[in-house]
Amino acid sequence: MVRKLREAAVAGVYQTKQGDLSDRTSVDVWFECAKGACDDAGIPLGAIDGLIMDGPEGVGIRSMLPAAALGYDLLGKPMRFHASSSVGASAAASGVNLAVYAVSMGLADAVVIVNAVAGSPEGFSSANRDEAIAAMAKLSGPYEYVYGTTRVSDYAVLARRHMYEYGTTSEQLAEVAVAQRYGATMHPLSCNGHRGEITLDEVVASRMIADPLHLLDCCAINQGGGAVVVTSADAVRDSKKHRPIGLLGYGEGHSHIDPNSAPSLAFFDAAQLAADTAFTHAGVARDDIDVAGLGDHFTINVLFGIEASGFCKPGEGGPFVENGALKLGGRLPTNTAGGFLSFSHAGACGIFTLIEIIEQLRGTAGARQVADARLGYLSGSGGAMQNNFSAILGEV
Amino acid sequence: MTGDEKFLPEGVPAWQQPFWESLREHNIKVQRCTACGAFRHVPKEICAKCYSTSFSFEPVSGRGVVYTYTIVHRAPTPAYQAGAPYAIVHAAMDEDFRMVGTMIGIDPDEVEIGAPVRVVYTELSPEWTIVEFEPATEANGLVDNARGN
Numbered sequence: 001m002v003r004k005l006r007e008a009a010v011a012g013v014y015q016t017k018q019g020d021l022s023d024r025t026s027v028d029v030w031f032e033c034a035k036g037a038c039d040d041a042g043i044p045l046g047a048i049d050g051l052i053m054d055g056p057e058g059v060g061i062r063s064m065l066p067a068a069a070l071g072y073d074l075l076g077k078p079m080r081f082h083a084s085s086s087v088g089a090s091a092a093a094s095g096v097n098l099a100v101y102a103v104s105m106g107l108a109d110a111v112v113i114v115n116a117v118a119g120s121p122e123g124f125s126s127a128n129r130d131e132a133i134a135a136m137a138k139l140s141g142p143y144e145y146v147y148g149t150t151r152v153s154d155y156a157v158l159a160r161r162h163m164y165e166y167g168t169t170s171e172q173l174a175e176v177a178v179a180q181r182y183g184a185t186m187h188p189l190s191c192n193g194h195r196g197e198i199t200l201d202e203v204v205a206s207r208m209i210a211d212p213l214h215l216l217d218c219c220a221i222n223q224g225g226g227a228v229v230v231t232s233a234d235a236v237r238d239s240k241k242h243r244p245i246g247l248l249g250y251g252e253g254h255s256h257i258d259p260n261s262a263p264s265l266a267f268f269d270a271a272q273l274a275a276d277t278a279f280t281h282a283g284v285a286r287d288d289i290d291v292a293g294l295g296d297h298f299t300i301n302v303l304f305g306i307e308a309s310g311f312c313k314p315g316e317g318g319p320f321v322e323n324g325a326l327k328l329g330g331r332l333p334t335n336t337a338g339g340f341l342s343f344s345h346a347g348a349c350g351i352f353t354l355i356e357i358i359e360q361l362r363g364t365a366g367a368r369q370v371a372d373a374r375l376g377y378l379s380g381s382g383g384a385m386q387n388n389f390s391a392i393l394g395e396v
Numbered sequence: 397m398t399g400d401e402k403f404l405p406e407g408v409p410a411w412q413q414p415f416w417e418s419l420r421e422h423n424i425k426v427q428r429c430t431a432c433g434a435f436r437h438v439p440k441e442i443c444a445k446c447y448s449t450s451f452s453f454e455p456v457s458g459r460g461v462v463y464t465y466t467i468v469h470r471a472p473t474p475a476y477q478a479g480a481p482y483a484i485v486h487a488a489m490d491e492d493f494r495m496v497g498t499m500i501g502i503d504p505d506e507v508e509i510g511a512p513v514r515v516v517y518t519e520l521s522p523e524w525t526i527v528e529f530e531p532a533t534e535a536n537g538l539v540d541n542a543r544g545n
Contacts, residue, residue, distance in 0.1 A: 138403065141438070142404075142405035142408055143405075143437075143438040146402065146403055146404070146405060146526050147484050147497060147498045147526070147528075148402070148468060148476035148482065148484070149468075149472075149496070150470065153466045153468050153484055157464045157465060157466045158464070160464045160509070161509070164464065207469070208467075208469045209469055210466045210467065210468050210469065211466055211468075212466075213466075258438050260437055260438060260486070260495065261444065265463070
């Protein structure tokens, strides 16, 4: 471990309109996002000297050595840091921990995280829904996929067990989708805001995909881009553009690959471990959190997140979310831009949840602004609650 | 991907083959730790309870209860969609391990957590037989598996 030299903070954020970017290349979107985040930070693109996760898409060794590709080839100078997180679709968001590490240890001065999904990728990133669903179904391995499991069914079995143990209802799950769609209607870059608000009845009446999950309990498949750049907190303060929002606490919990190994499919102690580590690290209480961003591939994930994070007891997530508790003005405004369900489910989509928390804590969320938001909580999972991270953000 | 065929197992390593051989023989055997006796499924390289790497594949009762389930309406490919809606259950087996499989011989809407099940064998191809579940009833003499889940 290298000695900590300074505080790090998010200096800039950027995101594209979410939806269909099939007429563009992912490299084009990558640079738009990286440049956009640098502009927001008030630094030139050439200031970037560190990379988390993927660089601009490439083939052969360029795809294997992303920071090397970004070095003399594309930015005309060597990069000083690269690392990857592995929390699935949350990897770009959990990667902020690595960016903060690099900057606070003095290993780099401006570290960028970019998520760019565009063009016509194959496999589970395909814009062709049938191809993507078939490819995702095979992620689980032969002991499951021979039966015709899908990513939705992988979560549906968790939701069913939660309902059995705790009495959770479809209407309670629908609260999540309704609250998040409401937020998305106030975000012009969101995928689904233009579709307008939805009701609990509409969610519960939507087509069944894998019982008990309905169409509106599930994310769509879409494209989009987003980026975050992390610098020293002093540099953010000196630029006088934004409040320096940094990491106050962080934790991970890596649980299982085989669902048969998990002690429970209704409560995830590895997610609880991630949250407990983050809250202990930050020295703040659950009640201190003003705004949350919880991974939401499906509505049930938000209940798992609320329970594992300790905002209520295991099993009480259903009653907790009732009566619009997750909406602006509710007891725990969550995924206020719409989350994966209604803002964007593109690639490592946790980055969009992170960006919304940053905007809330900066006080720049406009119509979606949570009054006096000082402390934000972020969590997400990879796979079907297979691994997890938690972060607490605030001014540093 | 044509979607004309159901998925067959791919990339199953040689040391896991005794499980699949047992299904072909309609006599299910599950991986068991030689050191502590714990059954585990799906097969893994080390016992997560005692860390022994020695194991064998041993016969099991094939009986359990439904731990959780889903009914798939939107299937991954046309070959599966043809059979939709179908129930997939995670069964808690008598020997204290869980196993995933399709539930057959019952209307999917009738599947319930806690209901007793037993394994049945279905040939996907000459090489591959999979294990599915059906309700365990008085008629097939398998009602004594009221193990709590």
